[in-house]
Amino acid sequence: GGAGVVLFGTVAASGIRNLSSVDYTGNMNLIIVATSLAFGMIPVVSPTFYDAFPSWFQTIFHSGISSAAVMAVLLNLLFNEFRLGNSAQPSVFAAKPIRYLTSDQARDLQDGDTFVGGKLVDCDGDEVPVVPVTKVEEVRHGIECGALTCTDEIAAIVALDTEHAEPAAPADPGRAAGDGSTGEDGARLT
Structure with missing residues (x-):
């Protein structure tokens, strides 16, 4: 026993x-x-x-x-x-999404630009606003005519636009990186 x-x-x-x-x-x-x-x-x-x-x-x-x-x-x-039905890539719930910048977005970055907390910050520590494609012309015109003189005013216009806009459809995952902080849905103005 x-x-x-x-x-x-x-x-x-x-x-x-x-x-x-x-x-x-x-x-x-x-x-x-x-x-x-x-x-x-x-x-x-x-x-x-x-x-x-x-x-x-x-x-x-x-x-x-x-x-x-x-x-x-x-x-x-x-x-x-048995690997039937199991892909080399795990499901979207398990796998981290692939992120990238387009060459145009990388060309727009300047020396000293960094990403902090998901936001683009210039060498002086000021946040660089991400402008949606639908607002680029309005912001560009505001800068040229002198109505917009600082990035806070640009951010206010973008924020005002996003408050009144309908929720956007998810971005095409093949277009660009991340959560909007890299400019995949807009243009970076300097």
């Missing part, structure tokens, strides 16, 4: 040690472990659960150890080995 307790305790401890070294990020390993443990608990919690199944099935699944092992192997094959 005591040797059996030590033997199975050692096997359980070894299994727990192995599970602690498994990488659970970016794959379905957590689901595999959780489901396998749940299937291993079924014969313990409800011994009559498999009584309606064929006798060969009962022989395998009435043991919690074999039930959990079979489920772990099958789920591992399904999720980690």
